[in-house]
Amino acid sequence: MCDLNVQISSTDLTSTVGYDSIIQHLNDGRKNCKEFEDFLKERAIIEEKYGKELINLSKKKPCGQTELNTLKRSLDVFKQQIDNVGQGHIQLAQTLREEAKKMEDFREKQKLHRKKIELIMEAIHKNRNLQYKKTMEAKRLYEQRCRDKDEAEQAVHRNANLVTQKQQEKLFLKLAQTKSALEDTDRSYQQSVTTMEKIRDEWQNEHIKACEFFETQECERINYFRNALWLHVNQLSLGCVQNDEKYEEIRKSLEMCSIEKDVDFFVNLRKTGSLAPAPVVYENYYNAQRNVTPARSPAPVPISRRGPLPTPTSAPGEPDYATVDGYSLVHF
Template identity: 50%
Template structure:
């Protein structure tokens, strides 16, 4: 299939038809790379533009028509320039959108909470925040790449404009010269035709006068016919000279027109190729961004695979455990059975026992020195509201025995002892309230008895 060229189809309307045959060069374009599923992240070199873009295709130009003209070519190039601006606007707006999106992702990642979570789920959430910030930064980088592509198209459009202006100026000069000679030739043709008509009329008048036999009139008509014929011959010579000059100008215009059409066609080929490749690269950039986003989110999925429910539950139990034994039941105390001892009650001891019992109910490890003193028998109703609670806190004194620590425990008060899993401690006292006196490395303090195991 033959390929028409601009110079074949856009001749300026003139009084002369043109038929020219001339071969034109063509070089096939290299295909641009595509991203297929599974290809992964393509290299930067795969985005390079083909080295032979913008060359005309090979064809034998058989026919040249002139039904449209040079103005159609110029209008097409102006339309192409507008298309370049449309692509620039698209890339500009897309770059702005990518930049806004990336910055918002970074802000979202930095403002996200999650500090209250623990163990594996907390690690997965922290990984998600990191990857969201990375995705945001990658979209900001994509916006920079789009701006670079936009700058390249702008520079290309301006180069084409400067080149087109030079050929447009040359064509305008040739057009004006050709039009001037054409008008001059048409005027000389009109004068030539008028002189020929006058010469014919003068000769016909001479013939009629000769037939009448009037010598004076005949001689006068003969001189007039000769003058008209000389004027017609002179007008013919001027007309022929103008025709030759017009043909010379037309030939120069034709050569300039062919050269301009070839340049304009190359410009159009370059423009179409540049925009095609730019849009192709743009799609590749967006595809690569999707691949990059998926790679970042895959790391989050890997982190979530390591999130185990049982592990997080065990971690919480070990780090926040308060004890394995529930508080004892509150027994019934008859008010009248302890009436004789009511006057000898000790408010201080009663309050101390209440505080120790309250600490056990709420899982608190806070103790004071009063809680380990021997308790008195049940006392009277305190302040007329509740009966005092009898808790036998008589410590059972034992000989020193070694125990192994099962769980970590951090001391909450000065009278408690820090212990870690695997430590060996010596138990000095085992109190029934669950708080034992232990010694480790020369330091003594209270520890939860449920955290220890006899060796």
């Protein structure tokens, strides 16, 4: 920030406008880091809540619970993977909290290091301003003694032939006193200026070192902030990739789902026999009385197996499912 120091410096020796501007900028940067830290914490709360809701949904909400065979297995995989997605969001929430803690540690470390430099600069500013005030006071006294000496000299020349010998002696005495006072204030003023210059040189050197330190800190902060944002986005992308892997397991399970097997499984599970009930025939009461031999019921008719299952077709606007190179795609 040496370049910044030149750009925002002031010709007023006691001015801290440039320094204050740098400190304000650093404080703003620290505030921005705190805002991102809070953002990560809030995002973690959202992710954790969403993950828990998904887990509760997969465990408590019925979803095709009476399905059988291959479709049932696909539904079991579906609910398990939704549970895994929920667990992934909870894990992401924990990761975000860890990143927020890292940002907090970085922010506090910079604050601690900055505080040492700021204390040094505050002491130098205080000493510089105090010495500047003393120097200006010494200059005021010096200039006043110069005016007093000039007035005394003018009084001697102006009244050289107009006053008595005794009055002349008083004028010369006063002139001598003003000259002596002037010499004292002149030495004091020069000493004060010399001291001021030493303090000014020390302040300037410390100011440059402080600006260099602040510049290094600001570069580190921007770099850390940028990398933290980059990492956060990568974590979100990774979560999406991991979720898609879980969803792919569901798609693979659905590929193994067989309509014919599920129908046959249901038939075999719930079948009641292969013979149809005998037809109900008309029996004449009086004929039955005369005919001692009971009439035999016609033999039951075997149930013929129906033809092949119809091939499901997609209605307009519904997706067609296909597998390409082992990867499930949905073509709309």
